[in-house]
Amino acid sequence: MSYAEVNGLRLWYEVHGTGRPLVLLHGGYGAVEMFAPVLPALAGRRRVIGVDLQGHGRTADVDRPLRYESMADDVAALIRHLGLGETDVLGYSLGGGVALRVAIQHPDLVRRLVVVSAPCRRQGWYPEVLAAMDTQDERTGERMRGTPPHELYARVAPRPQDWPALWVKTGELLRREYDWSAEAAALALPTLLVFADADSIPVGHVAEFFGLLGGGHRDAGWDGTDRPTSRLAVLPGLTHYDIVTSPALPAAVIPFLTTQVREPA
Structure with missing residues (x-):
């Protein structure tokens, strides 16, 4: 544990653990601890590097806005700093957006990508989720005091008084339009998309995202030779908010990370 x-x-x-590196990127207002329930399963097969993103957890904020692109550059710089070489990267929700940007901006550093419960464009969220994002500000952060995310932040953050500022910056990030569809379609690395069957992202966008990665266009053939490089897992009985703690998540992720996947042409 270090900086x-x-x-x-x-x-x-x-x-945590040993073996091929796997970087974990948490969701909004969270920290590495978000992965605590699934960390033993992942660390049993991988050298897991959990990261607290800018302004989250033990990483103090700095004088710059929160952006998926700059946080992706931070993760890439960490991979280089640690000399990890080609690395597997898994991100959940906000961290899923960061993970996708790491693969887009630094493809030489990512061996396999896992995006959990994150869309490839802002309009991929349900309208009511976008409406909730539009309201996130300092007042919302004040109302969230005493909740588990705030209690964790108060316990580990270098400056616990920055909690309202985190909501201001995150709200501004979440209100920004983005569409990474073309960049996602151009990815040339094995990618696994993982969603809950009752996620904050409609199944229509899940299918669209998977299609951009080459999935869902044809039958794989009796011997699977036409199977796409991309993979899709829709986990039953889960939501956007509990998928990251479910044992179904490592059960879907570990085979993807450890099984030979045909490299894209």
Whole structure:
């Protein structure tokens, strides 16, 4: 457990297990602890590097806005700082957006990508979820005091008084339009998409995202030779909010990380 000085940021990371590296990127208002229920299963097969993103957990904020692109650069700088080489990257929700941007911006650093409960464009969220994102500000953060995310932040953050500022910056990030469809379609690495069957992202967008990665266009053939490089897992009985703690998540992820996948042409 340590800090890495990257891009003017003291980025917190912690390492668990041994083997090929797997970077974990948490969701909004969270920290590495989001993965605590599934960490033993993942660390049993991988050298897991959990990261607290800018302004989250033990990583203090700096004087720059929160952006998926800059946080992706931070993660890439950490991978280089640690000398990890080609690395597997898994991100959940906000961290899923960051993970996707790492693969887009730094494809030489990512061996396999896992995006959990995150769309490839902002309009991929349900309208009511977008409406909730539009309201996230300092007042919302104040109302969230005493909740488990706030209790964790108060316990581990270098400056616990920055909690309202995190909501201001995150709200501004979440209200920004983006569409990474073309960049996602151009990815040339094995990618696994994981969603809950009652996620905050409609199944129509799940199918669209999977299609951009080459999935769902044809029958794989009796011997599977026409199977796409991309993979899709829709986990039953889960939502956007509990998928990250379910044992079904590592059960879907580990085979993808450890099984030979035909490389894209």
